[in-house]
Amino acid sequence: MWLRIKIIYHFIILLCVLFTSCIKKERVINFPHTDLSEVSIIPIPLEIKATYGGFPLDKYTAIHIDETKTDFKQVGLFLAEKISSQTGVSPQLKVNDSTESIIYINPSDTFDKDNPEAYRLEILNDSIILTSHTATGAFRGVQTLRQLIPNKANDTLAKNDIWVIPSGDIIDAPQFKHRGTMLDVARHFFSVEDVKKYIDILSYYKINVLHLHLSDDQGWRIEIKSWPKLTEIGSLTEVGGTKGGFYTQDEYSEIVDYAAAHHITVIPEIDMPGHTNAASLSYPVLNGNGKTLKPYTKMRVGFSTFDTRKDTVYQFIDDVVRELSAITPGPYFHIGGDESHVTKKADYIYFVNKVETIVQNHGKRMIGWDEIANTGVDSTSIAQIWRSEKNMNTAVKKGMKLILSPAEHAYLDMKYDASSKFGLTWVGFVPVDVAYNWTPEDKAPKANILGIEAPLWSETISTISELEYLAFPRIIGHAELGWSIKERRNWENYKKRLADQHIFLKRNNVNYYASPLVDWAKE
Numbered sequence: 072m073w074l075r076i077k078i079i080y081h082f083i084i085l086l087c088v089l090f091t092s093c094i095k096k097e098r099v100i101n102f103p104h105t106d107l108s109e110v111s112i113i114p115i116p117l118e119i120k121a122t123y124g125g126f127p128l129d130k131y132t133a134i135h136i137d138e139t140k141t142d143f144k145q146v147g148l149f150l151a152e153k154i155s156s157q158t159g160v161s162p163q164l165k166v167n168d169s170t171e172s173i174i175y176i177n178p179s180d181t182f183d184k185d186n187p188e189a190y191r192l193e194i195l196n197d198s199i200i201l202t203s204h205t206a207t208g209a210f211r212g213v214q215t216l217r218q219l220i221p222n223k224a225n226d227t228l229a230k231n232d233i234w235v236i237p238s239g240d241i242i243d244a245p246q247f248k249h250r251g252t253m254l255d256v257a258r259h260f261f262s263v264e265d266v267k268k269y270i271d272i273l274s275y276y277k278i279n280v281l282h283l284h285l286s287d288d289q290g291w292r293i294e295i296k297s298w299p300k301l302t303e304i305g306s307l308t309e310v311g312g313t314k315g316g317f318y319t320q321d322e323y324s325e326i327v328d329y330a331a332a333h334h335i336t337v338i339p340e341i342d343m344p345g346h347t348n349a350a351s352l353s354y355p356v357l358n359g360n361g362k363t364l365k366p367y368t369k370m371r372v373g374f375s376t377f378d379t380r381k382d383t384v385y386q387f388i389d390d391v392v393r394e395l396s397a398i399t400p401g402p403y404f405h406i407g408g409d410e411s412h413v414t415k416k417a418d419y420i421y422f423v424n425k426v427e428t429i430v431q432n433h434g435k436r437m438i439g440w441d442e443i444a445n446t447g448v449d450s451t452s453i454a455q456i457w458r459s460e461k462n463m464n465t466a467v468k469k470g471m472k473l474i475l476s477p478a479e480h481a482y483l484d485m486k487y488d489a490s491s492k493f494g495l496t497w498v499g500f501v502p503v504d505v506a507y508n509w510t511p512e513d514k515a516p517k518a519n520i521l522g523i524e525a526p527l528w529s530e531t532i533s534t535i536s537e538l539e540y541l542a543f544p545r546i547i548g549h550a551e552l553g554w555s556i557k558e559r560r561n562w563e564n565y566k567k568r569l570a571d572q573h574i575f576l577k578r579n580n581v582n583y584y585a586s587p588l589v590d591w592a593k594e
């Protein structure tokens with residue numbers, strides 16, 4: 072009798088198991104299948120092959136984290152956190168008995184070592200395999216994966232919510248090593264929290280460089296311990312007469328570390344010999360324009376210069392470059408060098424050559440705005456082209472690498488159109504299509520182009536919301552120009568993918584400009 076009851080009991084259990092597995096099967100069978108090549112990914116990847124199945128992302132998904140590979144593990148934890156904040160479902164961090172689908176993030180040495188950001192994302196019906204030679208490449212792949220997660224859970228027969236990721240194979244790599252943006256924290260100061268929020272959104276679009284413009288006539292923004300008046304005096308002002316601000320070295324390091332966790336390199340810029348009113352106001356010994364120094368809070372520049380023939384000036388620069396280089400792990404130091412209209416030409420050349428040596432002595436590679444090409448700089452220094460084709464050609468003749476920031480396309484501080492609430496117009500309007508429709512790879516010999524950068528000068532903006540209004544959506548197109556090859560880029564197609572970004576931007580509380588050139592997706 073007991074034996075019969077036991078058999079019946081086991082039979083019922085077996086039926087239950089079979090029934091549950093039927094439900095699970097049904098859940099799989101009823102997935103809505105999206106075409107991977109139709110999903111709005113920005114920047115558009117190199118190759119996308121759709122296989123018309125789907126990977127179920129839900130509470131039974133695990134991210135397989137290899138505890139021995141610390142940098143890949145961090146990428147896995149980053150993905151887990153982003154999935155959880157988008158969907159409300161926290162992926163398991165260990166494969167266990169309830170796991171039904173697995174995301175692998177694995178190192179692989181099958182990639183071209185010259186392109187460390189290359190990655191492959193294979194999406195199967197029960198697993199996702201993300202591989203790259205480096206954690207940075209895996210991090211870029213994670214951004215692609217995030218963009219594939221539907222905005223809402225799919226309508227399936229399952230009891231729990233499931234987000235179906237369309238299956239297929241993505242092979243991807245950037246066309247340029249340097250895909251940056253510059254933020255001017257000198258004309259108006261932006262807090263550490265503001266900069267971190269900007270980094271969050273930039274990294275989603277695979278931007279990998281954040282150049283901080285840390286000093287100008289209107290303010291000095293970084294603590295230099297050996298020259299304390301720079302922040303005691305020079306940091307107090309900003310455009311419009313409002314209170315400025317500065318980063319302590321610890322706060323700067325916090326930004327650098329946060330950027331590094333998003334695989335973004337920070338480049339510090341100290342603009343000189345012009346744009347130096349705030350520095351000279353703090354230490355009048357530096358001043359070379361012979362005028363009485365006053366705090367400056369207007370916009371017009373080009374009136375200030377260091378005294379390029381004083382040893383003290385080079386002692387000062389050596390200290391600044393030394394202190395700032397010590398807390399900057401990236402390989403670059405930007406010395407500005409633009410619009411030094413009151414520095415005599417011979418003095419300018421003498422100055423840039425001396426500063427190049429200082430920068431190199433502190434183990435960094437020098438970057439300067441395109442004017443530096445007219446000095447004796449060597450081919451290891453980099454010219455950032457903002458205005459002058461002549462300077463660009465001079466830099467190419469010297470064998471220098473270029474960062475392309477042509478104002479008429481790449482300046483995020485220009486108004487979009489006559490309706491823009493913020494922005495300048497000296498180069499004309501830069502609408503969203505003009506920001507996208509140019510071909511950096513055709514501007515100069517490709518071998519000379521390190522990459523591109525979109526500067527955001529802050530004369531007319533003072534809050535993160537205003538910053539976002541000018542940066543978004545133009546920076547998203549800029550991210551695609553830096554990453555995707557020209558054969559994959561097309562305004563009509565891009566514009567549709569851009570329209571779909573509206574949900575991500577809204578979810579992250581980004582105050583983008585809803586340009587009428589784009590048919591923004593409704594929820």
Ligand code: ACM
Pocket residue numbers: 409410440457
């Ligand atoms: C610049 O816009 N002055 C580089």
